[in-house]
Amino acid sequence: MLTRFGWGAALAVVLTFLTIFFAWPVxxxxVRGxxxxxxxxxxxxxxDVLTTGRTWAIVGHTLTMASLGTLGSVLFGIPAAYILYRTDFVGRNVLRSVTLIPFVLPTVVVGVAFRALLGTNGPLGFLGLDQTxxxxVAAMVFFNISLIARQVGGLWQMLDPxxxxxxxxxxxxxxxxxCTxxxxxxTPAIGASAGLVFLYCSTAYSLVRTLGSPGVGTLETEVFRQxxxxxxxxxxxVFSALQVVFVLASVWLTQRLSHRTTTALRLQQPRRQKLSRADWLPLTITLFAVIVIILWPMVTLLERSLATDDGYGLDNYRLLLTSPGTGFAGGTTAAQALEHSVKIALDATVITLVAAILLSLVITRQVKHPGLARGQRLLDTFIMLPMGVSSVTIGFGFLVSLHAWNPSLSQSGMLVPLAQAVVALPLVVRSLIPVLAAVDPKQRQAAAVLGASPARVLATIDGPYILRAVGLAAGLSFSVSLGEFGATSFLASPEYQTLPIYIVRLLGRPGADNFGMALAAAVVLGIVASIALLLGERIRPRLRRFT
Structure with a gap:
């Protein structure tokens, strides 16, 4: 009875959290519309909204950018999948590591990097593509080449040759x-990964804002504007509702493509072949993608952040410590904004870890009753919904629901870590579930037979597995929260700005100092987020002795 009460209480806690801070706001x-x-x-x-020509121009622009981003990611991702997962050559591991760069960088950092690359003083400024x-689309491809390569390559390397x-x-x-x-x-892997890419591209709010909201904007930028x-x-x-409809349609299509089984395929253990001369075309495409689309913007960001009128130096970084930026309201410096971001991200990480650990334990617990097993599957699906809903929708939902309940909350900044926790929760849960699912139920049964209480079983059997995964989960949650922009842009207090918001506001103000500070701040944000994720990864090997 005590065990049932404990698991029931854990489930009630996480369901209450998701209901108040996700289901209710969305x-x-x-309902407001x-x-x-x-x-x-x-x-x-x-x-009124649906009969306006501007609405459909915004819808068309949103879908066009998402479609072009998806197409570019697939065209570059498939050759990369072959080269990185099907062939073997010196330097392959280094090349694969480079493709992981987008996974550790906040979107605001990438947007600033492409502004540095394509801007007036950038290496590709002559193309006239800045803020277009x-x-x-190029920034969207940057983020999603590796997603296509990993999902398609994972299947490709197991196909029977x-x-x-x-x-x-x-x-x-x-x-x-x-072709035949x-x-x-x-095709199933390509379709499923392309559906995910389309979902991410259609909700790339921070990229669009950082890169100047070109054209008529997107559904998300229109929500912010209104x-x-x-x-x-x-x-x-109403615009948020339209955005949710398109996102849910994308999720549905992705699930349909993902459900196309590959069990009829003849699969084997991963196998790679030596790189041959006949592979020159996919190798050339992959190298172009890695060097031009992934590395060049990041190198340019670092180089331009050090550029001054007199050569190279740390002037832009010194300004971060003392100057809020020309015409920047509020007087917050970048150092203060970073401090705010770190404190908020720490709060969000604690909230996320508590909810994610409880959820993962409930979902991975072995149950015998069919109804309980069905409930676990429904819960697993429910917690993935925040991943399919734009962070802009979540932030706006917080503003609509919780502001109506207590207006002072929406201006205090207290809601920011809660919103960031909702955004990060699905990713953290997905990182914990495979580890906890590896626990042999017989170990729990043996411990219980020997007289261990449910709490002791949880601490001695599940505990070491949780410790193995909690480092990566914490690093992932902190990194996501640190760079989160969509929901935060609606909820952050003017006196308690985060670094991503600070960077985007600097980009919107004229002046070489403002732009230089934005570049330097983006470098700092990228470094801090990367260090957090890498430190989380480093925790895992030290705890293998528990298994």
Whole structure:
């Protein structure tokens, strides 16, 4: 009875957290768009928004950028999947490590890097792409090449090569064998990963804001515009609802593609072949993607942050300690903004870890009753919903729901770590579940038979596994929270700004000092986020003795 009460209490805690800080804000946001001030059903705002040409221009621009970002990621990602996962050569591990750079960098840092690369004084400034749609698309490709490569490459390296070899021996060309045999086998992985990329590209709010919100903007930037510039929460709610519809459609399509089974494929243990001269084309495409799309913007960001009128120096970094930026309201320096970001990220990390550990324990616990097993699967699906909902929607939902309940909350900054915890929670849970699922239930049963209490079983059997994973989980949560911009942009107090918001505001103000400080601040933010994630990774090997 005590055990059931304990697990029930844990489940109640996490469900209460998700209900108050996710389901309620998102639901309140959707309701705001279809009701009037008295709470009565009123669809006039929906009708006004949906019959405006600007609305469909924004929708078209959002979908166009997401589609182009997805297409570019697939075109570069498939050759990279082959080179990095199917072939073997000197330097392959280094090349694979470079493709992991996007996973550790906040989106604001990447946006500033592309501004440095494509700006007037940047190496590619002559192309005139700064603050254009193509700049946003390039940044989207930067983030998602490695996602395509990892998901497609993971399947590709396990395909049985004998079918292709048989086709080649019968006279099929290399291209024909790929198109008729390999490509159909990879289609489920390509489709599923492309669906995820489209989802990420359609919710790339911080990239769009950092790169100047080109064109008519996106659904997310319009939500921010209606909220902050016009104080029209009902119209903003309608645009948020449209964004949720497109995101859910993308999630549904991704799940359908993911459910296409590959069990009929002939799979084997991972196998790689020596790089040959015939692989020059995918190798060239992969090197271009790694050098030009991934490395060049980051190197340029560092170089431009050190550039001064008199050569190279640390002037921009010194300004971060003393100057709030020309015309920057509030007087906050970058050092103070970083301090605020770190404190908020620490709070968010603690909240995330508590909720994620409880959720992971509940989901991975072995149950016999079919109803309980079904409940575990539903819970696992429910906690993934924040990943499929834009952080802008979450932040705006906080503003609509919790502000109506207590107006002082939305101006105090207290909601920021809670919103960041909601954003980071699905990723952290996904990092914990595989580790806890590896616990042999027989170990728990044996400990219980020997007289261990449920608390002692949890501490001695599950505890070491949790310790193995908690470092990475903490580093991941801290890194995500540190760079979070979408929800934070709605909730951060003017007196308690975070570094990503500080950087974006600097980019929106004229002056060489402001731009130089934005570059330097982006470097600092990227370094701190990377160190946090790497330190989390380093914790894991030290705890293997518990297993």
């Amino acid at each position: 639901g309140a946001m959707l 279809i009701t009037d001030d008295a709470g009565n059903l009123n669809l006039n705002t929906f009708g 749609t193509w700049a946003v 004998r079918t292709v070899e048989a086709a080649r021996s019968l006279g099929a060309s290399r291209a024909r064998a790929f 045999i390999t490509l159909p086998a990879l 909220t902050q510039a016009f104080l029209d929460l009902r119209t903003a709610a």
